[in-house]
Amino acid sequence: xxxxxxxxxxxxxxxxxxxxxxxxxxxxxxxxxxxxxxxxxxxxxxxxxxxxxxxxxxxxxxxxxxxxxxxxxxxxxxxxxxxxxxxxxxxxxxxxxxxxxxxxxxxxxxxxxxxxxxxxxxxxxxxxxxxxxxxxxxxxxxxxxxxxxxxx
Numbered sequence: 001x002x003x004x005x006x007x008x009x010x011x012x013x014x015x016x017x018x019x020x021x022x023x024x025x026x027x028x029x030x031x032x033x034x035x036x037x038x039x040x041x042x043x044x045x046x047x048x049x050x051x052x053x054x055x056x057x058x059x060x061x062x063x064x065x066x067x068x069x070x071x072x073x074x075x076x077x078x079x080x081x082x083x084x085x086x087x088x089x090x091x092x093x094x095x096x097x098x099x100x101x102x103x104x105x106x107x108x109x110x111x112x113x114x115x116x117x118x119x120x121x122x123x124x125x126x127x128x129x130x131x132x133x134x135x136x137x138x139x140x141x142x143x144x145x146x147x148x149x150x151x152x
Contacts, residue, residue: 001137003031003124005057006149008044009117014126016137025137029130032098032106033057034122043116048148050080050087055121058085058093059146064138065089072096074131076139078124085146091122095138099128 007013012028036055037045049056060082067076075096080088098106098118105118106125117125124144126134138144 001134001142001144003144003146004149005033005037005045005048005059005146008042009033009119010043010111010115014124014134016134019143026133029134030106030111030117030127032117032120032123032125035119036122038119041119045148048084050085050091052087052091055119057120057122057124057146058088058091059148060084062088062093062144062146064095064140064142064144067135067139070094070096071101072098072125073100074135076135078138078144093122093124095124095126095131095135095144097128097131098125104128 002015004013012030014029014031016025033045034055034057037047037057048059050058062078065077075094078088078093080086098104
């Protein structure tokens with residue numbers, strides 16, 4: 001899967017891709033970015049990092065790890081594969097939803113009310129309706145790449 005953090009959170013920006021054919025598997029999905037990456041709360045991340053406590057999203061390649069049940073329900077651990085995200089596992093950067101704890105900041109209702117998604121602590125947070133499909137593609141060794149395009 002590919003995440004384009006060059007797009008605002010009001011735009012679907014996560015693509016599931018068939019790595020064998022290179023084709024997209026369906027329409028792009030919504031995904032939140034970290035609070036520290038969007039210091040002005042505009043819905044568009046502008047800073048990225050890999051420092052614990054920064055609340056920033058990290059860029060680069062990630063491998064999906066094990067699934068576990070945590071505060072956000074079923075989640076998937078992520079292992080950073082690049083220098084730009086090598087602390088992702090220790091920072092507890094994971095894939096999850098926000099549906100189990102209030103408020104549900106990655107939901108159609110939130111998007112309609114605020115015109116953008118809420119922000120995470122650096123995790124990749126998807127809508128509850130999309131979680132099963134995205135987690136199945138990621139857990140146990142799936143690949144995620146987060147980058148920034150020149151999109152406006």
